[in-house]
Amino acid sequence: MEDKVATIKQKGGFRACGFIFVLSSLENMGFIANAISMVLYFKNEMHFNLAGASNTLTNLMGSTFLLCLVGGFISDTFLSRFATCLIFGTLEVLALVMITVQAYSEKLHPPDCGKSSCVKGGIAAYFYASLCLYALGSGGVRGALPALGAGQFDEKDPKGAKALASYFNYFLLTTTLAAVIGVTAIVYVSTEKAWWGGFLISSIVTFIGFIALVIGKPFYRNQQPGESPLVRVSQVVVVAIKNRKLSLPENPEELYEINEKERVGTEERIPHTNQFRCLDKAAIVPKDSTEAAPWRVCTLTQVEEVKILTRMMPILASTILMNTCLAQLQTFSVTQGAYMDPQLGSIKVPTPSIPVIPLLFMSILLPVYELLFVPFARKITGHPSGITQLQRVGVGLVLSAVSMTIAGFVEVQRRNAFNQMPPKQISLFWLSFQYCIFGIADMFTLVGLLEFFYKEAPAGMRTLSTSFTFLSLSFGNFLSSVFVDIINAVTKRITPSKQGWLHGTDINKNNANLFYWFLAILSVLNFVLYLYAAAWY
Secondary structure, three states, rough: OOOHHHHHHOHHHHHHHHHHHHHHHHHHHHHHHHHHHHHHHHHHHOOOOHHHHHHHHHHHHHOOOOOOOHHHHHHOOOHHHHHHHHHHHHHHHHHHHHHHHHOHHHHOOOOOOOOOOOOOOHHHHHHHHHHHHHHHHHHHHOOOOHHHHHHOOOOOOOOHHHHHHHHHHHHHHHHHHHHHHHHHHHHHHHHHHHHHHHHHHHHHHHHHHHEEEEEEOOOOOOOOHHHHHHHHHHHHHHHHHHHHOOOOOHHHHHHHOOOHHOOOOEEEEOOOOOOOOOHHHHHHOOOOOOOOOOOOOOHHHHHHHHHHHHHHHHHHHHOOOHHHHHHHHOHOOOOOOOOOOOOOOEEEEOHHHOOOOHHHHHHHHHHHHHHHHHHHEEEEEEEOOOOHHHHHHHHHHHHHHHHHHHHHHHHHHHHHHHHHOOOOOOOHHHHHHHHHHHHHHHHEEEEEEHHHHHHOOOOHHHHHHHHHHHHHHHHHHHHHHHHHHHHHHHHHHHOOOOOOOOOOOHHHHHHHHHHHHHHHHHHHHHHHHHHHHHHHH
């Protein structure tokens, strides 16, 4: 028995995370390159118009991050996190191969028809099937991978708690460094050489990443799945509704709870809280029963788990708009860059490669934050992460509003210069301001959310809870598509030209700057709501 315990202690840690970092790096290298450049592939090769290409990409990204919940749910309920990553990884590699084949074969390209979408028939079936498979595969991996790495540390140990806080920073750092290669080398091959070449590289590096994950299997601390978190939540809601007419006891200790010996897996007792007292009715023991059946009474810990998830929802909701802003940097900002001067000395920089500037900045800032700021702040606050996760998220929300404000001013300068006679092109690197500021915002918010949802969640729901971070990204991308359609529909009616702010295929005749400022105003209002949500939590 002692040998087994010693073996478990030898597993995990940063040695095991090294293999996870390799997969995260290589998989994100291709994913981020595709996310930042595919809007041009949809527009130029698949012949969507500007709004159609933008919405296709944001819907793809939204679906990918929404399907993170599937990966999180499966790894909490049916399979280990490791097995979940492998299964969905296989689907992701297959999807990338399908996308590569379509990009290579001219027969699978639609003719230009001048409409919002030109893909039809068998071409459309193949196109959307590959994108759906890509969303399912990469989404499932993202739902399980961060929690697989976080599970390599024992947060009950003070050293493990500090290492866990560092893990999320290093997870983002390795992803960022890989993204630098993705948005330069892979994007260059895609946009300047051949799209199929870029997709092929993405396929190969992703496959190598999953090979590395398999090699690291002997070093992992594998958490076994337990009872379905969705079932546990459903039981609380159903029983609370059944018992809605019953009176709660004055003493919460009279509510149903099991002792420590009866607990299974990683379940830990959670103290009672006074919020959402209506849910406490699920823990009232029925008077007509001598046995506690799952759908007749719930443990107080089970009720508190649902309360925790409920308290998380306003935090999740208040980060959605920030990810809507992020979607604009992947779509309209890339389209803007196509009409700007791409020369850096003798080097021609592909438009989708402009995010390399904030990525390089983040690559420097993340180690500085982890090695200098966190130890300094830790001495002052006593918090293992230096500052709380919610404070990090708040900083990111403020910076996202600043980024959208600057993006509007840059677009005014670009459009006015281009619409002169003769047309002038301002430097592509004017876009670096909005990208850099948003890159810093993303550094604060993404890591803050990942750590917040992992550490605050009940032990049996951590993978699912961590995937809430990507749920915010999903809703942000879907909300972008909705905003584009609504803004076009409304402004078409009220503007003198009877043209929407984002109509047609020519961004030089649009008012993308007004759309950016619209998002900036909403971001400020959203930050005020976030302050209330964070204080309430």
